[in-house]
Amino acid sequence: xxxxxxxxxxxxxxxxxxxxxxxxxxxxxxxxxxxxxxxxxxxxxxxxxxxxxxxxxxxxxxxxxxxxxxxxxxxxxxxxxxxxxxxxxxxxxxxxxxxxxxxxxxxxxxxxxxxxxxxxxxxxxxxxxxxxxxxxxxxxxxxxxxxxxxxxxxxxxxxxxxxxxxxxxxxxxxxxxxxxxxxxxxxxxxxxxxxxxxxxxxxxxxxxxxxxxxxxxxxxxxxxxxxxxxxxxxxxxxxxxxxxxxxxxxxxxxxxxxxxxxxxxxxxxxxxxxxxxxxxxxxxxxxxxxxxxxxxxxxxxxxxxxxxxxxxxxxxxxxxxxxxxxxxxxxxxxxxxxxxxxxxxxx
Amino acid sequence: xxxxxxxxxxxxxxxxxxxxxxxxxxxxxxxxxxxxxxxxxxxxxxxxxxxxxxxxxxxxxxxxxxxxxxxxxxxxxxxxxxxxxxxxxxxxxxxxxxxxxxxxxxxxxxxxxxxxxxxxxxxxxxxxxxxxxxxxxxxxxxxxxxxxxxxxxxxxxxxxxxxxxxxxxxxxxxxxxxxxxxxxxxxxxxxxxxxxxxxxxxxxxxxxxxxxxxxxxxxxxxxxxxxxxxxxxxxxxxxxxxxxxxxxxxxxxxxxxxxxxxxxxxxxxxxxxxxxxxxxxxxxxxxxxxxxxxxxxxxxxxxxxxxxxxxxxxxxxxx
Ligand SMILES: Nc1ncnc2c1ncn2[C@@H]1O[C@H](COP(=O)(O)OP(=O)(O)OP(=O)(O)O)[C@@H](O)[C@H]1O
Ligand SMILES: Nc1ncnc2c1ncn2[C@@H]1O[C@H](COP(=O)(O)OP(=O)(O)OP(=O)(O)O)[C@@H](O)[C@H]1O
Ligand SMILES: [Mg+2]
Ligand SMILES: [Mg+2]
Numbered sequence: 001x002x003x004x005x006x007x008x009x010x011x012x013x014x015x016x017x018x019x020x021x022x023x024x025x026x027x028x029x030x031x032x033x034x035x036x037x038x039x040x041x042x043x044x045x046x047x048x049x050x051x052x053x054x055x056x057x058x059x060x061x062x063x064x065x066x067x068x069x070x071x072x073x074x075x076x077x078x079x080x081x082x083x084x085x086x087x088x089x090x091x092x093x094x095x096x097x098x099x100x101x102x103x104x105x106x107x108x109x110x111x112x113x114x115x116x117x118x119x120x121x122x123x124x125x126x127x128x129x130x131x132x133x134x135x136x137x138x139x140x141x142x143x144x145x146x147x148x149x150x151x152x153x154x155x156x157x158x159x160x161x162x163x164x165x166x167x168x169x170x171x172x173x174x175x176x177x178x179x180x181x182x183x184x185x186x187x188x189x190x191x192x193x194x195x196x197x198x199x200x201x202x203x204x205x206x207x208x209x210x211x212x213x214x215x216x217x218x219x220x221x222x223x224x225x226x227x228x229x230x231x232x233x234x235x236x237x238x239x240x241x242x243x244x245x246x247x248x249x250x251x252x253x254x255x256x257x258x259x260x261x262x263x264x265x266x267x268x269x270x271x272x273x274x275x276x277x278x279x280x281x282x283x284x285x286x287x288x289x290x291x292x293x294x295x296x297x298x299x300x301x302x303x304x305x306x307x308x309x310x311x312x313x314x315x316x317x318x319x320x321x322x323x324x325x326x327x328x329x330x331x332x333x334x335x336x337x338x339x340x341x342x343x344x345x346x347x
Numbered sequence: 348x349x350x351x352x353x354x355x356x357x358x359x360x361x362x363x364x365x366x367x368x369x370x371x372x373x374x375x376x377x378x379x380x381x382x383x384x385x386x387x388x389x390x391x392x393x394x395x396x397x398x399x400x401x402x403x404x405x406x407x408x409x410x411x412x413x414x415x416x417x418x419x420x421x422x423x424x425x426x427x428x429x430x431x432x433x434x435x436x437x438x439x440x441x442x443x444x445x446x447x448x449x450x451x452x453x454x455x456x457x458x459x460x461x462x463x464x465x466x467x468x469x470x471x472x473x474x475x476x477x478x479x480x481x482x483x484x485x486x487x488x489x490x491x492x493x494x495x496x497x498x499x500x501x502x503x504x505x506x507x508x509x510x511x512x513x514x515x516x517x518x519x520x521x522x523x524x525x526x527x528x529x530x531x532x533x534x535x536x537x538x539x540x541x542x543x544x545x546x547x548x549x550x551x552x553x554x555x556x557x558x559x560x561x562x563x564x565x566x567x568x569x570x571x572x573x574x575x576x577x578x579x580x581x582x583x584x585x586x587x588x589x590x591x592x593x594x595x596x597x598x599x600x601x602x603x604x605x606x607x608x609x610x611x612x613x614x615x616x617x618x619x620x621x622x623x624x625x626x627x628x629x630x631x632x633x634x635x636x637x638x639x640x641x642x643x644x645x646x647x648x649x650x651x652x653x654x655x656x657x658x659x660x661x662x663x664x665x666x
Contacts, residue, residue: 046536046537046538047536160400162399190398190399190563191398191563191565191604191607191608191609192398192603192604192607192621192624194607194609195607195609195619195621196621198609199621217536217537218609219611220566220608220609220610220611220616221609222611223609223610223611223612223613223615223616224609224613224616224617224619226613243613244613244614247611247612247613257538258537258538259611261537261538261540261541262537262540262541262566262567262611263544263566263567263569263570263571264566264610264611264612265565265566265569265593265608265610267566267569267570268570271545271548272541272544272545272570273541274538274539274541274542274545275538275539275541275542276542278506278508279538343611343612343614343615344614346612346614346615347612347613347614347615
């Protein structure tokens with residue numbers, strides 16, 4: 001496990017809001033996380049819970065109506081919430097690589113695919129043109145582009161969505177970054193292509209001691225990639241821990257619901273545990289534990305006071321009143337504990 | 348129930364759907380589906396999986412004649428659905444079959460109220476009595492977990508999950524016997540997906556619906572379906588009971604697909620061995636042609652005679 005002193009990135013008590021006509025949207029409400037050298041953390045959570053906003057803050061690419069209310073993003077002796085665009089220029093796409101949900105916006109539509117990759121290699125890796133072309137074709141092959149020599153001279157519009165996404169991944173890897181941030185990079189891809197790309201990212205992580213932040217709602221992908229997992233709900237981290245701790249000893253009711261809401265290949269006749277209701281309106285975030293209204297285990301105090309983090313192990317914490325010493329003993333749903341038992345047996 | 352005793356409600360044979368695009372010299376033909384054969388039993392859920400672009404939606408649309416198939420045969424309850432379209436055939440299809448569309452946002456007309464959207468199918472069928480229409484709409488809203496009050500609102504006022512429920516209500520209000528659900532949950536957040544899957548399951552029980560469930564998420568298809576068909580590049584390559592398919596995949600593409608599905612279990616994920624499917628290397632069809640063959644009872648594979656023999660040998664202990 002990573003040591004304390006090899007922290008490469010640290011987000012401290014981050015609060016981010018958006019000015020919108022509906023009001024002041026409190027998108028991120030006190031998020032903390034740390035990223036160690038050579039580790040992959042996954043951020044999971046419901047749509048709208050603030051995952052993308054958190055990583056956009058790190059990269060300095062929030063939209064104009066965003067306000068960083070408070071907090072710090074510490075990287076290489078700097079607080080990235082305070083540095084100006086010039087500094088971000090030396091980081092973004094270079095020392096910190098980015099792969100986003102929407103591959104269309106990430107590529108230049110009027111530049112040949114090959115050139116978009118070699119440009120990075122020539123600028124960042126100081127390669128000559130010939131080597132850069134060789135390397136680019138190698139990268140294209142590695143992300144599963146068939147006939148890369150032919151594809152090298154084509155334009156983005158000649159590529160399918162999934163192929164464009166693979167090019168974005170090739171470009172991000174070309175600059176040999178220290179940190180790679182992936183926001184749902186494989187959502188649009190087929191499973192066979194997806195698993196190939198995940199393998200590639202894992203391989204590069206091993207080879208170059210890359211640190212990865214991986215956002216996804218696919219728990220299978222999390223299990224495949226993550227050393228540690230952060231679970232977000234309504235702008236906050238509600239639980240974090242090592243991958244095994246989150247999958248096998250989840251403690252927050254939202255994590256329980258998330259883990260039980262989707263079938264795995266073993267799920268048979270049981271009814272799926274759907275999460276009732278809809279996510280909260282973030283213009284008026286609820287008092288107390290934001291998940292309370294949808295939580296069948298909610299207690300009175302959940303509606304009144306926000307739970308602090310309770311320690312479960314040195315690496316595992318959850319913010320739920322259920323862990324308070326005075327709370328009634330509440331085991332996780334039977335269906336989930338059965339599933340966990342089965343998963344451990346398989347493993 | 349043994350498969351032989353069950354009624355085949357839908358029989359599809361050698362279905363092909365080719366699109367021509369471009370003109371003159373640039374004209375080319377896209378063989379979206381080519382040689383698809385399967386059948387669906389009454390009251391079962393038949394899952395159709397495969398990668399993006401393999402022809403799942405095209406198959407669904409060709410079955411209910413939203414497309415005019417290039418060749419092949421589709422029989423519903425014994426009646427042929429291909430061939431010239433007549434008023435009578437159109438009526439037969441719309442009263443027996445319905446489709447839930449992939450995108451819950453695009454498929455609802457934004458200028459219609461929920462009542463208008465849901466009751467449309469009944470009006471087409473000539474029901475004019477406002478009271479009856481209201482009653483049927485309210486009953487449907489209740490069934491899909493919405494309320495009477497929602498009837499006068501417009502689609503944009505609903506969340507993705509609610510819109511998908513509206514799409515389901517619109518399709519099932521006419522009580523079709525077969526529903527084709529094209530990726531009904533793919534566009535929804537994980538927490539909402541389970542709500543919609545549970546709803547479809549309840550409706551299936553309650554109404555005895557036969558469902559063709561199209562999706563690319565194998566875990567969801569496996570959970571929801573009695574039998575599964577796997578598509579690859581316009582062809583159906585394997586059909587079997589869902590447990591059987593998952594435990595004993597035969598076609599090399601199915602094996603590759605299953606090996607790539609990430610499972611929410613860190614212990615098994617770290618040991619995952621992914622299989623790669625390369626059609627040119629996996630098959631030699633220069634001398635023998637492949638066709639859909641029942642390799643084991645109820646387990647169909649698209650294969651050549653010598654492949655079939657090899658598969659049977661490989662699983663000999665099962666006979
Ligand atoms: N430019 C913006 N203006 C106003 N509100 C915004 C803006 N961008 C994001 N938000 C709001 O901030 C909240 C968090 O959004 P974010 O994109 O971080 O969610 P997410 O966790 O990444 O969700 P998903 O899984 O759907 O990508 C949401 O309530 C969203 O509506
Ligand atoms: N109207 C059309 N004209 C021309 N080509 C078409 C048409 N409809 C579909 N195709 C082509 O047929 C093939 C199959 O498409 P289809 O939409 O059936 O795939 P799918 O399996 O449903 O994919 P997805 O999972 O992405 O929805 C694709 O190559 C597609 O580009
Ligand atoms: Mg996001
Ligand atoms: Mg489709």
